[in-house]
Amino acid sequence: AGLDPDKVAIFVQSDNPDHAELHLIFSMLVTVPTLTRLPTYLEKKDRLDSYGFLGYPVLQAADICVYNADKVPVGKDQEKHIWLANDVAKRFNSLYGATLVEPQGLFTEIPLILGADARKMSKSYNNEIAIAMTEAETEKKLRTFYTDPKKLRKGDPGNPDGCPIYLLHRIYTPGAAESIAPPCRTGELGCVECKGRLTRNLNESLRPIRERRADWIRRPADVWNVLAHGGEKARARTKVVMEKVRDAMKINYRKTT
Numbered sequence: 001a002g003l004d005p006d007k008v009a010i011f012v013q014s015d016n017p018d019h020a021e022l023h024l025i026f027s028m029l030v031t032v033p034t035l036t037r038l039p040t041y042l043e044k045k046d047r048l049d050s051y052g053f054l055g056y057p058v059l060q061a062a063d064i065c066v067y068n069a070d071k072v073p074v075g076k077d078q079e080k081h082i083w084l085a086n087d088v089a090k091r092f093n094s095l096y097g098a099t100l101v102e103p104q105g106l107f108t109e110i111p112l113i114l115g116a117d118a119r120k121m122s123k124s125y126n127n128e129i130a131i132a133m134t135e136a137e138t139e140k141k142l143r144t145f146y147t148d149p150k151k152l153r154k155g156d157p158g159n160p161d162g163c164p165i166y167l168l169h170r171i172y173t174p175g176a177a178e179s180i181a182p183p184c185r186t187g188e189l190g191c192v193e194c195k196g197r198l199t200r201n202l203n204e205s206l207r208p209i210r211e212r213r214a215d216w217i218r219r220p221a222d223v224w225n226v227l228a229h230g231g232e233k234a235r236a237r238t239k240v241v242m243e244k245v246r247d248a249m250k251i252n253y254r255k256t257t
């Protein structure tokens, strides 16, 4: 609901088999220790031990390189995965000649958003503010957010650095550095009021996106059309890259000329 399908290709990844083909090629270029050192693997390895989990950063590298993307907008937690994509593309180019763009991460001023429990905001941690939430649900969830634990009541001096609420204020409250951080520090602003202000600003910013989402939900046939059209655009783009990849590796067996 936040992207214009006339400007970008929105598609289902599995609708384009080129991702899977490049993933297989890339899986020959990455060592197992490289993958087992990644923080995302270390964090969940006791619960997940399939190849799919170990190898998903390789698939991510293929997802990026199959479009020859140069800049990839990601959160800070994904930075090492972009380095991996860059390394694999470099390795491919050094083995088979300059073929793939070596991608770089593109970070915003606030590259990591924290969720209710002060870990990175993620659906898997159930600590997120979702676009699908109503305004009342957003308010209820924000009330559960971690704040500075030393600031127990209004009047206590607080520390906004590291507070997930303040991070969100920096995005959704214009001039938060002047209007939120100083009164938090002096104690003049209490956490309840601070969360209330954020709730208003966040809901206001998300309102048009939520309205567009509700509109799309009423038109499922149009959603499928967007995905089908996006898939066509994506496949047209990756076809060119994969031809170059197969040529470089001399495995373009289907090529007749």
Ligand code: SF4
Residues within 6 Å of the ligand: 147, 148, 151, 158, 159, 160, 163, 164, 165, 166, 180, 184, 185, 189, 190, 191, 192, 194, 195
């Ligand atoms: S006043 Fe706001 S910024 Fe300060 S600790 Fe409380 S919620 Fe965080």
